[in-house]
Amino acid sequence: MTSSVTVRLRAMAMGFDLTLDNAPSDAAAKSAIAAFHRELLAADDLFSLFRPETPMARLASGAATLDDMPVEVIEVLRLCESYRVATGGAFDANRPDGVIDPTGIVKTWAVSRATTHLGDVPSWLVSASGDVVAHGGERRIGIADPAVKGDPAGSKVLGVAVIGGEFAAIATSGSAQVADHIWDPVTGEPARHFLQASVAGQDLVECDVWATAICAGGAPVVERAVGAGLEVLIVASGRSQGGYEAFQSAGWPSAVGEPPEVGA
Amino acid sequence: MRGAHAAVIVGGCAVIVGAGFAAAPPLAGGTATADPTASAAQGSQTFDGPPISNLRGTYQAQITVTDGAVTDVVALQAGTTAPESVQVNTMAIPEFKKRVLEAQTWDVDAVSGASYTSPAFLESLEGAFEEAGLK
Numbered sequence: 001m002t003s004s005v006t007v008r009l010r011a012m013a014m015g016f017d018l019t020l021d022n023a024p025s026d027a028a029a030k031s032a033i034a035a036f037h038r039e040l041l042a043a044d045d046l047f048s049l050f051r052p053e054t055p056m057a058r059l060a061s062g063a064a065t066l067d068d069m070p071v072e073v074i075e076v077l078r079l080c081e082s083y084r085v086a087t088g089g090a091f092d093a094n095r096p097d098g099v100i101d102p103t104g105i106v107k108t109w110a111v112s113r114a115t116t117h118l119g120d121v122p123s124w125l126v127s128a129s130g131d132v133v134a135h136g137g138e139r140r141i142g143i144a145d146p147a148v149k150g151d152p153a154g155s156k157v158l159g160v161a162v163i164g165g166e167f168a169a170i171a172t173s174g175s176a177q178v179a180d181h182i183w184d185p186v187t188g189e190p191a192r193h194f195l196q197a198s199v200a201g202q203d204l205v206e207c208d209v210w211a212t213a214i215c216a217g218g219a220p221v222v223e224r225a226v227g228a229g230l231e232v233l234i235v236a237s238g239r240s241q242g243g244y245e246a247f248q249s250a251g252w253p254s255a256v257g258e259p260p261e262v263g264a
Numbered sequence: 265m266r267g268a269h270a271a272v273i274v275g276g277c278a279v280i281v282g283a284g285f286a287a288a289p290p291l292a293g294g295t296a297t298a299d300p301t302a303s304a305a306q307g308s309q310t311f312d313g314p315p316i317s318n319l320r321g322t323y324q325a326q327i328t329v330t331d332g333a334v335t336d337v338v339a340l341q342a343g344t345t346a347p348e349s350v351q352v353n354t355m356a357i358p359e360f361k362k363r364v365l366e367a368q369t370w371d372v373d374a375v376s377g378a379s380y381t382s383p384a385f386l387e388s389l390e391g392a393f394e395e396a397g398l399k
Contacts, residue, residue, distance in 0.1 A: 017374065019373070125373055125374060127374035127375070130375070130376055130377045130378055131376065132374045132375075132376050134373075139373040139374065140370070140371065140372045140373050141372060141373065141374050141375065141376050142370055142372035142374070142375040142376070143365075143375075143376055143377070144375050144376060144377025144378070145367040145377075146377075146378070147367075148377070152375045152377040153374075153375050155367075155375070156367035156368055156369050156370075157367065157368065157370055157372060157375060158365040158366070158367055158368075159365055159370075160370045160372055161376075170376045171376065172376040172377050172378050173378050174378045196377075196378060198376055222360075232360075234360070235365065239364065242366065243364050243365060243366040243367075244364070244365045244366075245362065245363075245364060246362070246363045246364070246365045247360035247361065247362055247363070248360060248361050248363055249360055250360075250361070256370060
């Protein structure tokens with residue numbers, strides 16, 4: 001007997017798809033979903049920079065100081081700082097104007113907290129607008145085609161990776177709508193390091209941070225990420241004859257066999 | 265080099281550039297206005313937007329104003345480094361296997377992709393318009 005329930009939750013102006021398999025009861029599933037959603041909404045209440053009354057918005061505007069901040073905000077800011085050091089500065093929540101903006105990790109931080117409410121559910125999958133985490137059984141995760149704008153669900157994908165077993169999470173960064181449209185006509189390359197970077201690991205926040213850092217800092221950051229024990233798939237550039245040139249770390253959890261290797 | 269890059273801003277940016285033109289008509293027609301920057305309307309002048317940073321890097325726009333109208337938009341910075349460094353960086357991951365990936369239909373449970381949009385370039389562009397007295 002297996003049961004599966006999938007819901008789409010909204011929080012932080014994003015969609016979160018939550019799949020619960022084999023929950024002990026409908027009531028248990030329902031209560032897990034509610035607790036999960038509450039955690040996301042609570043994060044929004046703490047960190048939204050679009051709502052001037054949140055602690056983070058008050059800190060950013062100077063209306064409040066660090067001493068006024070709830071423990072969760074301090075935790076996230078500490079996390080940002082430790083990842084700034086770990087990524088050699090490629091991930092940096094400090095804006096030049098002196099404001100600390102942790103928005104980049106709040107989503108995955110909130111999801112990670114929310115998943116602690118899924119303890120009664122033996123197998124689950126969370127798809128958080130492009131960042132994915134799973135537990136209790138293998139799930140097939142498509143790597144989006146960077147040319148696809150908006151929600152890539154249902155589109156063709158560049159490959160499939162497995163999480164929920166050896167790896168728990170995959171996060172992908174890249175393809176900012178504006179930057180992606182800036183091409184260097186001399187080299188024919190996009191005017192950024194990579195089109196897209198996907199990172200697989202055990203911790204969703206860590207994957208998210210490194211994916212962002214790799215897009216911001218390029219090849220030197222890739223080496224750091226691999227050194228930190230993460231697996232990386234980089235979509236480097238489009239090919240004139242179609243498809244993409246990509247780089248894959250040795251332990252990338254590919255589910256669909258190896259695509260053709262090309263000479264360096 | 266920068267001039268060459270100017271030609272490549274398309275899509276979302278073009279819309280904003282269009283908005284810039286829309287904001288500019290009083291100057292674009294070559295008619296004098298009370299704006300103190302109107303003296304700059306003689307010949308060509310460039311205006312740099314402020315560098316705007318987010319987690320993806322730093323973005324900076326530069327516009328060229330000729331006779332009071334925006335004639336060029338350049339990304340001085342788009343992401344952390346100059347566009348010129350792209351080739352160097354994509355070649356420099358020695359321990360990785362190089363692959364060719366094609367978009368295909370696979371059966372998947374979820375998709376991992378970038379869901380992040382960067383308004384930083386547009387913000388910088390807005391600053392350049394302001395600097396030029398066009399808004």
